[in-house]
Amino acid sequence: MVMNVEIISKEIIKPSSPTPHHLKNFRLSFLDQIAPPFYTAIIFFYDSNQDGLNGDQFERSSSLKKSLAETLTRFYPLAGTLMCEDFSIICNDKGADYIQARAPCKLSEVVEKPSEKVLIPLLPFDPYSNFTEVGTKVLLAVQYNNFDCGGVAVGVIFSHRIVDGTSVAAFVNAWAGTSRGATEIINPSFDTAVHFPPREIPGFMMMAQTNTKEKIVTRRFVFDKSSIDSLKNEASVAFGPEDRAPSRVEVVSTFIWRRFIAIARANPAKKTKIFGAVHAVNLRERMVPKLPAHSIGNLWSVALTASPVEVEKDYPSLLRQVRNAIMEVNGDYVKKLQDGQLDFMKKASEKQTKGEIEFCNFTSWCRFPVYEADFGWGKPTWVCSPSRPCKNVVVMMSTKDGDGIETWVNMKEEDMAMFEHDPELLSFASAAAGE
Structure with a gap:
């Protein structure tokens, strides 16, 4: 259509x-x-x-x-x-x-x-x-x-x-x-x-970039509550009774990251040795003192973690990595950002440019009150944020009932051909229409 x-x-x-x-x-x-x-x-x-x-x-x-x-x-x-x-x-x-x-x-x-x-x-x-x-x-x-x-x-x-x-x-x-x-x-x-006053930052590039030479396609995969609960149960072995239970975003993003790694491992043409996960993290609630949600601007940064492609790690171990990386975005992290310490981002960007590492980039809108947008006609029946022009970018949004997650996955065409038919992925997520 x-x-x-x-x-x-x-x-x-x-x-x-x-x-x-x-x-x-x-x-x-x-x-x-x-x-x-x-x-x-x-x-x-x-x-x-x-x-x-x-x-x-x-x-x-x-x-x-x-x-x-x-x-x-x-x-x-x-x-x-x-x-x-x-x-x-x-x-x-x-x-x-x-x-x-x-x-x-x-x-x-x-x-x-x-x-x-x-x-x-x-x-x-x-x-x-x-x-x-x-x-x-x-x-x-x-x-x-x-x-x-x-x-x-x-x-x-x-x-x-x-x-x-x-x-x-x-x-x-x-x-x-x-x-x-x-x-x-x-x-x-x-x-x-x-x-965060403006400053000179020569040579810096964000890790999610558009490559006009690559054909990027988008597919939507929906994880319902039962699938998310199953993933949480599978991940529970990595967490003790004193730990916070993994969130919906943590379990779904880690699962997708693991499937990205599996595809890279199965593709002999891929020369990337390391596959990383990048999570956008809201800084407002991690600053000291916290900033209100109505603080306007780009008040976010990234949590980075990586895994060697040739080493097959189990799902709970990868989830623990993701959790630890996100937890490191704390008050001390924010102070370093305020001082302009971006070395870790620059190094990761340089490695990506050289082809040494490939990133899967996650951005979650799951906690945003988008379903509260009532213009006088009632609340929306559906909300979406359409595709991004970058490879390996995943946008996550809550389903209307608030229990499930819709994921909009953007990948190179040849990678998506494998990803969208991955049996393990489809055992947890329902695929929706593509292009």
């Missing part, structure tokens, strides 16, 4: 109130400096049987635009212009792109068989193909899609240069609360650069 979305209108939504002069120049942090040069995209689906969707679609769109303007007043940097030279944002109230569109099908046709070909057209533009062209021009863009059945999808794109997943959830829920007339709306905090 190919989605031919019809664009009805395009406009710019400016903040409802001008940004005060003393806030016009907004500095980004050095964690923003090293954030991936991509966009982050998220799509919220609302089924037509929800009471709030019985009204006129243009009235709903007008309400969205009005509340977006009010929200941009609070989140004023998102309505500005990124200045790459001095890595700052000029908060000039330029505004955010807003598109109203018609999707000529039923919402269920997309939700039941999601793929890149049907999801990307629900966004204002392809967030992963043209960042170099529009990355400094567009910091936030929205597309409001009406389906023939009466359902709605709201696709939102953010520049990863200025926000992370926690920031995305904070913005969308503030916008949704404003739209439905909630009495309490968060006031975001924009002091990331105070904690």
Whole structure:
């Protein structure tokens, strides 16, 4: 299925109130400096049987635009212009792109068989193909899609240069609360650069990079509660009674990492000697003192662990490695980051460039309250963050019931041909539609 979305209108939504002069120049942090040069995209689906969707679609769109303007007043940097030279944002109230569109099908046709070909057209533009062209021009863009059945999808794109997943959830829920007339709306905090001032970091590259010469494909695999419980039970031998039980994210990500290693071991053409796991870790709750969830910016770093490809480690041992790596992202770790100590990242990036190590990169949105985004139509029936353009990147999101995990796995085409037919993987996860 190919989605031919019809664009009805395009406009710019400016903040409802001008940004005060003393806030016009907004500095980004050095964690923003090293954030991936991509966009982050998220799509919220609302089924037509929800009471709030019985009204006129243009009235709903007008309400969205009005509340977006009010929200941009609070989140004023998102309505500005990124200045790459001095890595700052000029908060000039330029505004955010807003598109109203018609999707000529039923919402269920997309939700039941999601793929890149049907999801990307629900966004204002392809967030992963043209960042170099529009990355400094567009910091936030929205597309409001009406389906023939009466359902709605709201696709939102953010520049990863200025926000992370926690920031995305904070913005969308503030916008949704404003739209439905909630009495309490968060006031975001924009002091990331105070904690992590910008600095010169020559030669540094993030480990998850796009390689335009490689064909990257995306597949979705869903782990339900029973499968996750089985993985937890299998991993329990690595933990004592005094240990915290492994989380859903730990067991699923370790399982996928182990299957990545198994594929590398089975492929004689692969020359990589070491396979590593990289987990994005939210720093807000690990800082001393902790920062609130509404602190906006790239407040995350990475936990690294690795295993030799030729050494077959059991699942519980790999899980213990992952747990230990994540636990090392603590207050002391944050202090080293604040001092600009990035040697461990640089060395890992250099080894990857030389082909000495290959990484499986995990980012989890499982704890983000994305299913709370009620614009006045009720909570979403499904939320997704579509594919990433990087090989070996896994995006994890909770299922709507909160018990399972949807994983969006991005791999080279030849690797995915083995991964998606792996019997052990399919004994725990159900495969959904691909491209």
